[in-house]
Amino acid sequence: MPRIGDDLQRYLRTEMMPTVWCPGCGHGNIAxxxxxxxxxxxxxxxxxVLVGGIGCSGRTPFYFNTNAMHTTHGRAxxxxxxxxxxxxxxxxxxxxxxxxxxxxxxxxxxxxxxxNLDVAVVxxxxxxxxxxxxxxxxxxxxxxxxxxxxxxxxxxxxxxxxLAMAAGATYVARTTTFDxxxxxxxxxxxxxxxxxxxxxxxxxxxxxxxxxxxxxxxPEMLIWERDLTEPSPDPLTRxxxxxxxxxxxxxxxxxxxxxxxxxALCERLGAAADA
Amino acid sequence: xxKDRLGVRLSGRxxxxxxxAGAIFATAAMYDGRHVVxxxxxxxxxxxxxxxxxxxxxxxxxxxxxxxxxDLLLCLSRDAYAKFGRAVAPGALIIVDETAVPLTxxxxxxxxxxxxxxxxxxxxxxxxxxxxALGAICxxxxxxxxxxxxxAVAEAVQGKGDLRxxxxxxxxxxxxxxxxxx
Amino acid sequence: MDGMRLVMGxxxxxxxxxxxxxxxxxxxxxxxxxxxxxxxARLLPPRGGxxxxxxxxxxxxxxxxxxxxxxARAMTATxxxxxxxxxxxxGYAAITQTPCVVVDVxxxxxxxxxxxxxxxxxxxxxxxxTHGDRPAIVLTAASVRGAxxxxxxxxxxxxxxRQPVVLLLDAVVAHMREPVDLPPPPAPSQRRPVRSPxxxxxxxPFTPFGAGRxxxxxxxxxxxxxxxxxxxxxxxxxxxxxxxxxxAADPALAGLDRYRLDDAQVAIVSYGVTARVARAAIDTxxxxxxxxxxxxxxxxxxxxxxxxxxxxxxxxAILVPELNLGQxxxxxxxxxxxxxxxxxxxxxxxxxxQPDEVAEAVRALPAGTAMGRDQRHA
Numbered sequence: 001m002p003r004i005g006d007d008l009q010r011y012l013r014t015e016m017m018p019t020v021w022c023p024g025c026g027h028g029n030i031a032x033x034x035x036x037x038x039x040x041x042x043x044x045x046x047x048x049v050l051v052g053g054i055g056c057s058g059r060t061p062f063y064f065n066t067n068a069m070h071t072t073h074g075r076a077x078x079x080x081x082x083x084x085x086x087x088x089x090x091x092x093x094x095x096x097x098x099x100x101x102x103x104x105x106x107x108x109x110x111x112x113x114x115x116n117l118d119v120a121v122v123x124x125x126x127x128x129x130x131x132x133x134x135x136x137x138x139x140x141x142x143x144x145x146x147x148x149x150x151x152x153x154x155x156x157x158x159x160x161x162x163l164a165m166a167a168g169a170t171y172v173a174r175t176t177t178f179d180x181x182x183x184x185x186x187x188x189x190x191x192x193x194x195x196x197x198x199x200x201x202x203x204x205x206x207x208x209x210x211x212x213x214x215x216x217x218x219p220e221m222l223i224w225e226r227d228l229t230e231p232s233p234d235p236l237t238r239x240x241x242x243x244x245x246x247x248x249x250x251x252x253x254x255x256x257x258x259x260x261x262x263x264a265l266c267e268r269l270g271a272a273a274d275a
Numbered sequence: 276x277x278k279d280r281l282g283v284r285l286s287g288r289x290x291x292x293x294x295x296a297g298a299i300f301a302t303a304a305m306y307d308g309r310h311v312v313x314x315x316x317x318x319x320x321x322x323x324x325x326x327x328x329x330x331x332x333x334x335x336x337x338x339x340x341x342x343x344x345x346d347l348l349l350c351l352s353r354d355a356y357a358k359f360g361r362a363v364a365p366g367a368l369i370i371v372d373e374t375a376v377p378l379t380x381x382x383x384x385x386x387x388x389x390x391x392x393x394x395x396x397x398x399x400x401x402x403x404x405x406x407x408a409l410g411a412i413c414x415x416x417x418x419x420x421x422x423x424x425x426x427a428v429a430e431a432v433q434g435k436g437d438l439r440x441x442x443x444x445x446x447x448x449x450x451x452x453x454x455x456x457x
Numbered sequence: 458m459d460g461m462r463l464v465m466g467x468x469x470x471x472x473x474x475x476x477x478x479x480x481x482x483x484x485x486x487x488x489x490x491x492x493x494x495x496x497x498a499r500l501l502p503p504r505g506g507x508x509x510x511x512x513x514x515x516x517x518x519x520x521x522x523x524x525x526x527x528x529a530r531a532m533t534a535t536x537x538x539x540x541x542x543x544x545x546x547x548g549y550a551a552i553t554q555t556p557c558v559v560v561d562v563x564x565x566x567x568x569x570x571x572x573x574x575x576x577x578x579x580x581x582x583x584x585x586x587t588h589g590d591r592p593a594i595v596l597t598a599a600s601v602r603g604a605x606x607x608x609x610x611x612x613x614x615x616x617x618x619r620q621p622v623v624l625l626l627d628a629v630v631a632h633m634r635e636p637v638d639l640p641p642p643p644a645p646s647q648r649r650p651v652r653s654p655x656x657x658x659x660x661x662p663f664t665p666f667g668a669g670r671x672x673x674x675x676x677x678x679x680x681x682x683x684x685x686x687x688x689x690x691x692x693x694x695x696x697x698x699x700x701x702x703x704x705a706a707d708p709a710l711a712g713l714d715r716y717r718l719d720d721a722q723v724a725i726v727s728y729g730v731t732a733r734v735a736r737a738a739i740d741t742x743x744x745x746x747x748x749x750x751x752x753x754x755x756x757x758x759x760x761x762x763x764x765x766x767x768x769x770x771x772x773x774a775i776l777v778p779e780l781n782l783g784q785x786x787x788x789x790x791x792x793x794x795x796x797x798x799x800x801x802x803x804x805x806x807x808x809x810x811q812p813d814e815v816a817e818a819v820r821a822l823p824a825g826t827a828m829g830r831d832q833r834h835a
Contacts, residue, residue, distance in 0.1 A: 013673075016684065045671055046666075046667060046669075046670070046671060047667075049526075049666060051523075061673065061675075062673065062675070062684070062685070064671075065671055066671050067526075067666040067667075067671045067672050067673075068671065068672075068673045068674065068675075069523065069526065069673075069674045069675075070673070070674065070675035070676065070677065071519065071549070071676065072519070072545055072546065072549055072676060075515060075516065075519040075546070078511065078512075078515065078516035078517075078519035078520055078523070079519045079520065079522060079523035080523060081483075081509065081511070081516070081519075081520050081523065082481070082483055082509065082519065082520025082521055082522065082523030082524035082525075082527070082529075082531070083520075083523035083524060083526060083527045084523075084527075085481070085507045085509055085520070085524065086480075086481050086507055086523070086524035086527035086528060086529040086531070086647075087527035087528060087666070090527065090666065107512050107513060107516070108512060108516055108519075111511075111512040111516070262502075262507070265502055266502045266503070266505050269502050269503035270503050298463065298634070301463055301634060302462075302463055305461060305462075305463060305636040310636075311463070311635070311636060312633050312634070312635050313463060313633065313634040313635075314629070314632060314633045314634075315632065315634070317489075317492075317573075317632060337733075338733045338734070338736035338737040338740065338812075339733055339734055339736075339737035339811075339812050340629060340633055340730070340733055341629070341809050343811060
């Protein structure tokens with residue numbers, strides 16, 4: 001199990017800190033968990049690429065001393081798909097937000113999962129659009145307030161875990177910033193997993209989601225996260241998932257991975273072994 | 276009909292092998308050492324309804340690549356004749372399958388009705404109607420040489436053992452159909 | 458004629474890409490560009506290159522850019538609607554200085570428009586389609602061999618200027634077959650990282666990930682280290698201006714063909730398939746004794762301002778036929794700056810100009826009428 005705070009400097013670009021994130025935001029905790037996971041895996045920072053989209057989560061790559069791509073809104077997984085196909089030897093970690101991955105980038109999300117591309121996706125879910133000032137996200141729960149749903153959201157929210165499972169992801173987990181011990185473990189597992197791996201992290205946005213929904217500041221929101229979710233046996237059955245916001249590992253399976261299937265195709269068609 | 280620039284339009288129903296005929300015809304012209312531009316129709320338009328392929332042959336480099344009014348027109352189906360029959364240049368040679376155009380008194384002067392499909396059927400495969408037609412075109416128009424056309428047909432069915440012989444017979448039958456006053 | 462075979466324009470693009478060392482293609486099906494996608498699907502896997510059919514065109518160009526940073530020589534191809542979707546990523550490639558190639562086989566528009574019919578409606582989109590300012594390289598071609606060579610050139614220029622290069626074709630050139638003799642393509646070779654102490658952006662050569670230290674790539678304005686920091690807005694502007702200046706000085710970007718232009722009194726400025734129609738019209742007019750010539754653009758952008766200005770000083774009138782409602786006529790007019798009248802001949806109904814139509818338009822020019830009178834008096 002990865003320990004926290006051993007030698008994270010190796011993976012962090014401290015010259016870019018302090019971060020852009022608001023006081024009390026959970027994103028820094030997630031970034032730290034990613035660094036812990038990388039350290040646990042012992043990856044060479046030069047052979048890692050962190051790919052982010054647009055939004056608060058998308059800023060993560062700037063704080064890492066690995067290769068990094070800060071791409072366009074919603075398309076991080078499409079950039080990552082090309083990169084990983086061209087260079088299967090690189091470890092590709094995609095950081096994305098709930099709006100980034102599930103609204104504007106929903107198409108790339110389901111197709112990358114369908115292909116079972118070997119990337120780890122860390123989905124920062126704060127239930128709202130933070131960077132643009134607190135608008136409703138596809139994850140905003142019914143009844144919750146945002147600047148575009150001041151009377152309470154009426155649209156049902158996406159469940160990223162269900163979506164990824166249906167689309168074919170082979171490693172699917174959910175945790176929260178409250179679960180500070182569990183978070184880096186799951187991310188480390190996702191990075192090691194040979195296929196499309198999702199870790200959804202419920203995180204607090206005290207600035208917008210917290211304030212608009214009277215959830216208090218970061219400490220109160222962490223308690224809110226704890227109360228909202230229910231840790232579950234590993235892995236969960238379908239029945240156990242239903243009806244609550246469970247955390248834990250929902251799927252851990254091996255299915256043909258895309259870069260390997262493609263390499264096999266090339267070999268079958270007579271390509272040189274090392275073209 | 277040897278012209279400095281010859282506009283050819285081959286037409287028929289989707290599935291009659293018109294696109295392949297166009298490719299073979301253009302290849303034959305290329306073997307003859309002429310300049311050639313071939314513009315096939317593609318996608319749904321090549322499979323549904325009346326479809327066409329256009330070939331421009333010339334002695335000089337071809338600037339304008341399209342065929343406006345054809346000097347040489349082939350119609351393998353009724354629809355094709357209805358659609359393309361009038362877009363021909365003065366003195367054009369129009370070769371049609373006998374089923375595409377009923378025999379009436381007012382057919383254009385340059386129109387030749389031939390039993391192209393029936394000939395292919397007699398050979399045991401209506402699918403070679405396109406090659407029968409190419410044989411007839413070759414003999415009637417002399418737009419491409421028989422030797423180049425033979426080579427182009429062979430090239431098109433390369434590696435398809437049984438089809439090779441069938442297509443050679445279809446080409447020969449087409450040439451006989453096109454022979455003057457057989 | 459050994460080795461001569463009939464090759465379709467779109468197939469020539471695929472073969473040109475391989476000849477240029479392309480080892481990565483991502484695309485999405487769209488008429489009339491699908492033969493490029495299908496060609497790459499057939500050609501790349503047996504050669505060890507990557508072929509990827511993405512979920513949309515946004516994803517296709519994103520994958521191309523991602524692959525380029527992995528070291529691939531990467532390309533995508535599309536048509537108007539897909540090209541519209543790619544605009545954001547063309548801007549991303551521009552500010553991140555990512556070499557890549559985008560082929561747009563134009564079709565009638567706007568919107569779904571005329572999927573199978575020729576048009577030249579994307580000349581301005583190719584230049585200005587993305588938001589913000591950027592230097593642009595946009596090539597075009599009028600024949601199958603031209604499409605092959607322009608594709609190779611697109612890769613060379615993308616590399617030289619670290620920018621996305623657009624090749625604009627039309628449905629006629631894309632779907633015609635002409636006899637060409639093309640050499641067998643070389644084996645694909647991935648670009649290797651260059652270990653260098655120089656910063657990864659600005660006036661420094663492109664190197665993919667793996668250059669001895671981590672690289673940060675961002676669509677935000679950034680300094681030469683790739684980081685969005687104080688002063689990065691100035692750094693990005695400096696990079697864009699320097700790139701534009703380098704393009705202006707690149708002889709490979711002075712792409713023009715002249716057709717019977719030496720003694721011409723009237724010039725037809727055209728590109729793509731319309732240049733072929735113009736040639737036919739010029740031949741007809743010349744037979745009638747009218748001194749007409751053609752200036753054929755093979756590089757639309759950067760626009761050859763000086764050449765067009767020089768031309769305007771020598772001729773009495775310029776006609777600009779295009780399969781759109783008048784796009785490249787605008788930079789022509791700007792370059793001519795009143796030195797002679799410039800007339801637009803546009804059509805956007807999916808049909809090609811007939812040579813007679815262009816010849817008539819020349820005759821109808823005031824200068825054309827005068828020219829005809831001179832001829833009769835001579």
